[in-house]
Amino acid sequence: MTSAARKTQPIATFFHVHLVSDSTGETLNAMLKATASQFAAAKPLEHIYALIRSRAQMEKTLAEIEASPGLVLYTVINPELRRLLEIRCSELQTPAISVLDPLLHAFTDYLGLETTLRAGAQHELNDAYFKRIGALDYTLSHDDGQMTWDLETADVVLVGVSRTSKTPTCMYLANRGIKAANIPLVPTSEPPPELFTLRKPLVIGLVASPERLSQIRESRLGGLNAGDAVEDYSDLDLIRQEVLRAKRLCTKYRWPMIDVTRKSVEETAAAILTKLSARQNQ
Template identity: 40%
Template sequence: MTTQNTVIYVISDALGETAEFVSRAAAAQFLGVKTRIRRVPYVRDELHLEDIMEEAVAERAILVYTLVLKELRDYLEKKAIEKGLRTVDILGPLIGALASQTGLEPTHIPNIIHRLDEQYFRKVEAVEFAVKYDDGKDPRGVLYADVVLIGVSRTSKTPLSMYLAHKGLKAANIPLVPEVNPPEELFNISPRKVIGLTLRPELLNSIRTERLKTLGLRAGSDYANLDRIMHELEYGRSVMKRVGCPVIDATGKAVEETASIVLELLFKEDRNE
């Protein structure tokens, strides 16, 4: 089967993340098509649009756009017809439907969702927090976190911290190592905001073995030794018991699934307060 090449220009008066996501989802439906997506953010005037469309003509690109200003949408559509370009308006029809349904006029303010959505700024702050206090870099983060994840190495603490950060939660994580005492801060906070993570020894052994291969190290290292892993897990359970926190066995669970359990535990405690 011959592979076809297609180019999509994602044009937006903001970041264009939504339009790019939709474009990638649509392109994924065509296995015989190699699609290149070019995102063009912060387009605010006709001159900028004209330059983009000249380039799009040369590549016979499809124009996918999220433009709030009706004047820009109309201009783009007019020029696209003149130049023989296909277009997909992602925002316009929905804005029109909402205006018709509510009887209200839209604000026509570009990027307004990021200006007004406090959750967006909280998410950014939470991601920065997760990076700063990842892997026990600074134990003081435990005192300011919304949730603290503890567990031995490779129990998905970092991916889970980042996923929770995108939900707006400030997550710190602390690795549990038998030779290193946990930070005292861990025992000075409410155990209700601490979550222990564990995995079955065999799976952890497999994950660590693959990790060593990735790093170019020999698989016989203590890091991937099953007896050592059993010892670490036992130590981890003892710390979790001392903290008095709930423990999640993440074996066979996707990060999203583990995160939903964490959120359920946290919100359950909030409701009980």
């Protein structure tokens, strides 16, 4: 790196962030990441305090906040514990933000209903929880072309050439309660015949630029020396043929396509969820 480049590169600013939750803290963690990502030069040092449901636990948490002052984000339902946290943070002149309050107030005003005030309500062992566990089990057993005879029970089936993030996208969807299967499109064989007779699942093709796929495949292979098969796997011209074949297949069967070249797994999954929602609302 040149000295000029070093001068223009922002110096990272490290700061403490305390995530205080009476549940698992997943909500706080997600909101912190979404917010901190908008500040490239800011690097949060996370302190996580999960399942804080007693005064003794809160007192210990406050002692750690005092030892490393910084932002405090919290989701605490118990009024006594909330008050204790807010008063002590005020004394320490430390910003304390209840991240769910604006949403809860908006829901209350719109629905005309009071909140239930249950800590960790989103993690109860209810139907939604078991649906998510069932979706994860289904996705694991239908990964990479497995159990094609059972594809009709899927919510979505992803098809695509190698390294289009089919498996991680399916796992992300499963965590949202979506039963997702995936079928690899390989140049040496035809897709399973069951794929072409599906009625219930939404079949979606994942595509990417051949140049990007070639880079990813070369990186994955690293220093392996397995002969022509390996060279063919990352050969740009052959990949172009693979991608073209995949696009023609999707066009023939009118399967929607998503270009994942510049998309994260989360962005690809969001696009799939949008398509699923639109289909269900037809």
